Amino acid sequence: MIKVKTQYLFIVILVALVAVGCKDDDSKPKGKYERGAFIVNEGGFGSANGSVTFFNTSTSEAEQNIAKVSGGFPGDVAQSIAFKDDKGYLVLNGSNTIQVFDANTFDYLSTIKSNDIVAPRYVEVVNDKAYISVWGPYNSDFALVDSYVLVYDLKTSSVVKKIDTDEGTENLLYNGNYLFATNYNYGASNTLAVIDPKDNSLVKQIELAAGPSGMVTDTNGKLWVVCSDFASGTLVRINPSSLEIEAKIEIAGAPGTDLAISEDKKSVFYTIGKSVYKMDITSTTAPTQPIIDASAVKTFYAFNVNPDNGEIWIGDALNYTSTGKTYVYNSDGTAKTSFEVGISPTQFVFK
Amino acid sequence: MLLRSGILVLIISSALNSYAQQDTTLLKEVVVYGLPEEKYLAGSAVIRTDSSLQKTYTSNHLGEALSFQFPIYFRNYGNGMISGISMRGTSPQHTAVLWNGININSFSLGQSDFSILPMVAFDEIKIHAGGGSARFGSGAFGGSVLLNSANNDRSPISFNQDVGSFGRYFTSLKVSVGNGPLTSSTSFYHLQSQNDFPIPGTNERQQHASYVQQGLIQGFQYALSSRKSINLNYWYHDADREVQPTIGAANGQDEQQDRNHRLSVSYRQNGIYGTSKLGGGFVDDVIVFNGSKSEVTRWISFFNHQYTFAKQWHSQFGVDWNHIIGKIKEYGGEPKENRVDVAASLQRDYKKHSFSFNIRQPFISRVTALILPYLGANLMLYDAKRGQLILTTNLSKNFRAPTLNDRYWQNAGREDVKPETSHSAEMGLSFIQSLIKINSKAFYQLIDQWIQWVPDANGVYRPENIKQVKARGIEASTELQWKSDQFSIHSKITYQFTRSTTSKVSDLEVGTIGKQLIYNPIHTGSAFASTQFKTWTFNVFAQYSGQRFTEASNSSAYALDPFVLVDFAIGKSFVLKRNDMSLHFSLKNAFNENYQLYSGRAMPGRYFNIQFSYQLKQKQI
Numbered sequence: 001m002i003k004v005k006t007q008y009l010f011i012v013i014l015v016a017l018v019a020v021g022c023k024d025d026d027s028k029p030k031g032k033y034e035r036g037a038f039i040v041n042e043g044g045f046g047s048a049n050g051s052v053t054f055f056n057t058s059t060s061e062a063e064q065n066i067a068k069v070s071g072g073f074p075g076d077v078a079q080s081i082a083f084k085d086d087k088g089y090l091v092l093n094g095s096n097t098i099q100v101f102d103a104n105t106f107d108y109l110s111t112i113k114s115n116d117i118v119a120p121r122y123v124e125v126v127n128d129k130a131y132i133s134v135w136g137p138y139n140s141d142f143a144l145v146d147s148y149v150l151v152y153d154l155k156t157s158s159v160v161k162k163i164d165t166d167e168g169t170e171n172l173l174y175n176g177n178y179l180f181a182t183n184y185n186y187g188a189s190n191t192l193a194v195i196d197p198k199d200n201s202l203v204k205q206i207e208l209a210a211g212p213s214g215m216v217t218d219t220n221g222k223l224w225v226v227c228s229d230f231a232s233g234t235l236v237r238i239n240p241s242s243l244e245i246e247a248k249i250e251i252a253g254a255p256g257t258d259l260a261i262s263e264d265k266k267s268v269f270y271t272i273g274k275s276v277y278k279m280d281i282t283s284t285t286a287p288t289q290p291i292i293d294a295s296a297v298k299t300f301y302a303f304n305v306n307p308d309n310g311e312i313w314i315g316d317a318l319n320y321t322s323t324g325k326t327y328v329y330n331s332d333g334t335a336k337t338s339f340e341v342g343i344s345p346t347q348f349v350f351k
Numbered sequence: 352m353l354l355r356s357g358i359l360v361l362i363i364s365s366a367l368n369s370y371a372q373q374d375t376t377l378l379k380e381v382v383v384y385g386l387p388e389e390k391y392l393a394g395s396a397v398i399r400t401d402s403s404l405q406k407t408y409t410s411n412h413l414g415e416a417l418s419f420q421f422p423i424y425f426r427n428y429g430n431g432m433i434s435g436i437s438m439r440g441t442s443p444q445h446t447a448v449l450w451n452g453i454n455i456n457s458f459s460l461g462q463s464d465f466s467i468l469p470m471v472a473f474d475e476i477k478i479h480a481g482g483g484s485a486r487f488g489s490g491a492f493g494g495s496v497l498l499n500s501a502n503n504d505r506s507p508i509s510f511n512q513d514v515g516s517f518g519r520y521f522t523s524l525k526v527s528v529g530n531g532p533l534t535s536s537t538s539f540y541h542l543q544s545q546n547d548f549p550i551p552g553t554n555e556r557q558q559h560a561s562y563v564q565q566g567l568i569q570g571f572q573y574a575l576s577s578r579k580s581i582n583l584n585y586w587y588h589d590a591d592r593e594v595q596p597t598i599g600a601a602n603g604q605d606e607q608q609d610r611n612h613r614l615s616v617s618y619r620q621n622g623i624y625g626t627s628k629l630g631g632g633f634v635d636d637v638i639v640f641n642g643s644k645s646e647v648t649r650w651i652s653f654f655n656h657q658y659t660f661a662k663q664w665h666s667q668f669g670v671d672w673n674h675i676i677g678k679i680k681e682y683g684g685e686p687k688e689n690r691v692d693v694a695a696s697l698q699r700d701y702k703k704h705s706f707s708f709n710i711r712q713p714f715i716s717r718v719t720a721l722i723l724p725y726l727g728a729n730l731m732l733y734d735a736k737r738g739q740l741i742l743t744t745n746l747s748k749n750f751r752a753p754t755l756n757d758r759y760w761q762n763a764g765r766e767d768v769k770p771e772t773s774h775s776a777e778m779g780l781s782f783i784q785s786l787i788k789i790n791s792k793a794f795y796q797l798i799d800q801w802i803q804w805v806p807d808a809n810g811v812y813r814p815e816n817i818k819q820v821k822a823r824g825i826e827a828s829t830e831l832q833w834k835s836d837q838f839s840i841h842s843k844i845t846y847q848f849t850r851s852t853t854s855k856v857s858d859l860e861v862g863t864i865g866k867q868l869i870y871n872p873i874h875t876g877s878a879f880a881s882t883q884f885k886t887w888t889f890n891v892f893a894q895y896s897g898q899r900f901t902e903a904s905n906s907s908a909y910a911l912d913p914f915v916l917v918d919f920a921i922g923k924s925f926v927l928k929r930n931d932m933s934l935h936f937s938l939k940n941a942f943n944e945n946y947q948l949y950s951g952r953a954m955p956g957r958y959f960n961i962q963f964s965y966q967l968k969q970k971q972i
Contacts, residue, residue: 046428047901048597048951049909064908069599070552076597076951095600113601137604140642273810298859299806319805319859321869322903343902343909 030086031104033066037306038349039315039326040090041342042077050078050092051342052106055326057306062339066106067099074099080347084125091120091132098123098130103351114159116150124172124179126197128154131179133169144168149181149193151200161200165193170257173215173223175240178203180215180223184257187211187229192236194243204243209234214259218281219266222246226259226270235259235268235279235286249279251286260305260312263331269312274300276312276333291333302326304348311336315345390665391486391696392479393707394727394745395777396790397497400476401841403881403890407920407937409962410513410521410542413476413496414465419892419918421478422826422847422875423494424899425465429595429952430546431562433607434465439480439794440822440851440871441493444751445773447483450498451584451615453632454488458647458675461490461754467590467609468498471511471523471540472568475499480826481794482775484749485709485725488692492749492773492798493822500538500568500584506931508967516958518545518561532575538568548955550598551945557953559603560595564588578621582630586613597951608639615651625658646678647755665698675755683761690715690752703731707745715752717766723748738784743792749773757802757814769816773798788830795823805857819855820868824848842880849873862904870949872897874913888922888935901950914946931966 036056043049051074052067067074067090076094083089087109088101098112098120112130119135129151136146147169151160168185179197183189183205191205192212210229217223223238233251238244253272260269267278274297275290294300294314301324302315310331317324324345327338389397401420408416414425414434424437435443443462448455456463470476476498483491507528513521523540546560566588573581588611596603617630632651637644655669673690694711709725727745734740751771758764779792801818828845851868853860867873874897881890895915902909922935936959943957 044901044909044950046597046951047949048599049901073951075599092600095597096602097599111599115602118602118604138641142643318862319857319903322860322862323906323909 029104031102031106033106033351034104035351037313038081038088038351039302039341039345040078040081040347040349041324042079042093042317042344042346043073044321044343045077046094048076048095049073049343050075050094052078052081052090053326053341053345054106055339057308060337062341064340064342067101067108068106069099069108069111078346079120080122081349082123082125083349083351087125089123089125089130091123093119093121096120098132112152112154112157114150114152116159116162120150121170122172124174125154126174126179129160129197130154131172131174131181131195131197133172133181135168144185147183147185149179149195163193163195163200163202165202166191166205169193170213171215173217175217175221175223178240180240182212182215182225184211184213190227192225192238206238206243206245208236208238208245209248212236213257214270216259216261216268217265218261218268219264220281222281224259224261224268224281226255226257228255228257230254233270233272235270237281247284249284249286251277256300256303258303260303261307262305263307263310269303269305271300271303276303276314276329292329294327294329297325297327302345302347304350306350308350313348315341315348317344317346320344389477389479391667391698391707391709392483392725392727392745393698393705393729394743395479395481395483396743396792397477397479400478401843401879401881403841403888404879404892405470405476406888406922407890407892407918407935408470409511409523409964410515410519410960411470412466413468413470416470417465417476417478417496418894418896418916419877419879420843420845421480422845422877423478424870424872424875424896425948426870427466427948427952427954429560429949430548430557430955431466431544431560432592432595432952435462435870436465436493436496437871438493439796439847440824440849440868441796441798441820442868444754445490445492445798447487447489447491447495448498449487449495450586450613451500452653453613453615453634453651454490455498455611455613455634456490457636457754458649459645459677459679459755461751461756463496464609467564467588467611469540469542469564469566469588472500472538472566472586472588473498474501481745481777482747482749482773482796483725484751485694485711485723485747486696488711489713489750489752489770492751492771492775492796500570500586505969506966507969508965510965511962512964513960513962515544515960517548517955519543519960521962532573534572536568536570539566541565546595548953548958550953551943551956553598557595557955559593562590562592564590580619581617582619583616584614587611595952598953605641607641608637610637610639611635617653625656627654627656629654643680645680648676648678650674663700665696665700667694667696669694677755677759679755679759681761682755682759682764684759686755686759688716688755688758703734705729713750713752713770715770718752718770721748721750721770721772723750738782738787741781741783743777743779743781745775745777747775749775753802753814763804763811763813765814768802768814769800771798771800771802771816786831786833788832789828790830791825791827793823793825795821797821803857805859815857817855817857818853820851821854822849822851824850838882838884840880840882842878844878845876847875849875860903866903866905867900869900869903872899872913886924886926888920888924890920890922892918892920896946896948909950911947911950914944915942916944916946917941929968929970931964931968933964935962935964936960937962 039053051065054063075092079093088103090099100109121133132150144167149163166183166189170184179195181193194203209227212227227234233255235249237247256271274294276292297316299317301317312329314327328336427434448463480494487495511523525538527536543563547556569585571583590609594605612635615632634649637646653671657667675688691714696709711723725747730742753768775796777794782789798820800816826847830843876895878893899911920937924933
């Protein structure tokens with residue numbers, strides 16, 4: 001009979017528990033910027049002072065210019081940012097580059113440049129390839145003539161393919177199956193390009209309404225696109241498998257280019273002027289009353305809804321030459337807070 | 352008011368004339384010399400560029416050179432790229448630029464691109480700081496830059512050849528000939544640069560920033576008699592640039608071409624009634640940006656008459672007319688505009704003091720006219736062998752006509768936009784001695800009805816006269832000049848403190864009230880020393896700019912750091928009979944300063960320039 005002293009048994013159990021408990025501690029933070037809200041600020045046009053502002057949603061503190069390259073601004077006219085696999089891809093529409101940062105520490109990693117990147121807008125990373133919407137050059141009448149989605153291999157740092165699309169290719173959305181790209185061109189284009197990232201083929205360009213831009217997927221996996229031609233607008237619902245248009249809802253008034261989805265993915269949000277409208281996805285007509293009338297906003301320039309808590313975010317660019325402001329509203333439409341951001345806030349991304 | 356002073360001048364001059372006719376002795380030929388522009392500006396300073404500045408920066412443009420002698424800031428969009436001037440805390444639309452008396456600011460933008468004003472094109476460059484619309488017309492708020500390409504070069508042939516860093520080559524040739532009553536002066540210049548300088552702070556070379564500029568200046572003078580002449584001056588300038596992209600940008604593709612024609616023809620006559628000038632001109636400015644062309648054409652005619660009576664009263668009266676045609680497709684048509692200016696000046700010189708009064712009445716198609724006066728005085732408070740102490744003071748009201756863009760831009764411009772106005776006051780104290788000159792000046796200017804483009808109820812941007820700016824500060828300079836048989840030195844240090852803040856602004860920008868205007872440093876300085884020893888010259892040029900805000904509410908995150916720029920130049924001259932030759936070596940940005948004049952646009956670190964000059968001296972009879 002082995003007689004073990006009880007206290008030695010406790011020690012063994014304690015050590016075993018500690019050994020198991022200390023393996024793979026998942027709660028240690030990966031970096032200061034792991035979670036929170038990111039505001040992309042264009043900066044002054046042609047002044048190379050685009051920036052990213054970080055807003056810590058737990059502490060409600062804003063930190064300006066977190067995306068630095070060699071201690072300075074990342075480039076000219078920051079348009080959008082996308083996060084994938086612990087990396088942040090900041091698209092600089094003016095510099096024709098994509099600056100790559102560590103998504104958690106925002107340490108600078110690398111720069112994506114190519115002769116084929118001329119006025120890039122948005123990026124989606126799928127299977128280690130960056131799909132970049134590119135406006136292309138202007139002709140002497142200031143019209144776009146050659147827009148496309150550029151497929152860039154991140155492992156080999158080289159261009160794989162240029163997928164030619166209608167002019168003004170703008171927002172991108174990958175739903176796990178197809179990559180969707182809206183062709184906006186300020187209302188002069190009216191199609192939704194469907195790309196299959198498995199073979200980088202252009203499956204179809206679906207005609208929607210004039211000026212398609214922002215896209216979201218709802219709780220049923222259906223794709224919603226907001227379209228605007230500066231006089232009126234349309235919300236289009238598309239079946240992302242059959243690629244058929246299921247619904248077209250007319251909006252009385254010209255909506256902004258951003259479309260957002262509620263936390264439960266059962267309502268879409270769009271804006272007209274300084275007002276925010278919320279519509280149930282089962283609705284067949286557009287709402288007549290806005291949920292927010294943001295009269296304090298001088299120049300409505302950025303809009304999104306936080307998927308964690310349904311808070312509504314609005315960016316104010318003022319006169320495009322001063323530091324801008326961001327207003328945050330609760331999901332019920334009451335004002336929550338506001339804070340200063342960089343020059344011309346243009347996009348909100350939440351992580 | 353104008354009519355009364357006009358009648359007064361007429362009465363006085365005819366009274367004096369009838370007095371003179373009572374004398375029946377042989378009439379002597381009266382030669383009244385035309386007085387230079389500064390004569391009617393008592394109370395303010397008109398300063399010439401130093402000859403050593405003109406020599407060292409022969410192949411540069413004015414936006415690269417003037418900051419080394421004057422406390423002026425230039426926002427250059429890169430090396431050799433578009434250059435906008437800031438004088439006395441104002442914006443580039445608030446400095447008038449005149450060439451041979453003709454305003455050459457772009458009438459569509461209301462400002463001049465100083466990078467297409469090459470130093471070599473001008474025989475004389477003068478800077479007048481402060482309000483001067485009564486004298487120089489629209490836009491003279493912060494100051495006026497007075498350029499002259501006259502036909503008075505003494506040497507028959509002069510030639511310059513420069514070779515510099517980054518593939519920079521400059522050639523200029525000037526030939527002056529005279530045959531009896533006709534003299535002709537032809538000047539040609541050509542500048543090209545690859546401009547692929549290493550960008551300080553990076554391992555990269557500047558891409559897509561090469562340029563070529565060239566031009567021709569032709570002057571003719573035909574003397575009908577010793578008192579009458581016909582003058583013609585023509586200047587053609589051509590620029591072709593790859594527009595320098597921002598730091599870190601890839602695939603820069605923008606290109607800009609500028610073509611400018613400027614012609615003036617005049618008849619001049621000296622007589623017992625004074626000096627008269629009657630003439631006309633033509634100005635055509637073309638900008639092509641990425642293949643899109645915009646053009647403004649102007650026909651000009653002018654008349655002015657100067658008369659000095661009772662030896663100390665100098666008077667001038669003038670009328671000029673501009674017919675402007677805007678050929679810009681964004682106007683949706685070809686709007687035509689007429690501008691007529693009527694101006695008079697009076698100066699009275701006493702032994703110790705002098706007083707000036709100027710008045711101008713502009714008339715612009717469909718715009719309300721305002722009268723613009725300038726009143727100034729120089730008062731000698733103390734005059735002794737040790738030196739002179741002079742008090743200078745002036746008051747003026749100035750205006751800037753709305754640009755063609757403000758008035759005619761399709762679906763946005765408004766013909767009822769008012770001109771911008773300013774009220775300016777200055778007071779200064781100068782101590783002048785043969786060796787040293789010390790100047791100090793305090794200035795205050797209130798600019799009102801400043802045009803801003805703001806969105807209307809439908810969100811369409813339209814011009815409104817809503818902004819108001821207060822520009823005030825002090826300027827101080829010390830100048831030293833000493834000359835001996837073998838050695839001479841000329842040195843000047845200038846400092847300017849300028850607070851130029853917004854006092855009224857559109858609803859969108861309330862955060863900018865009380866804030867310094869962007870690209871207007873609070874502290875500006877310049878210093879130069881030019882020395883000569885026998886056949887050697889050695890010059891040092893330096894400029895200082897304090898912190899410049901690039902964001903309208905003065906965020907320090909968006910401010911450009913202060914910098915000091917120093918250039919050195921050493922030269923040797925060789926004389927062989929009538930042949931004057933010299934070789935100059937310049938070290939630019941000697942301390943390799945990493946600076947920017949406009950956010951995101953790189954400027955080169957240390958680089959050099961070598962110049963060979965040749966001049967054939969006039970034959971000594």
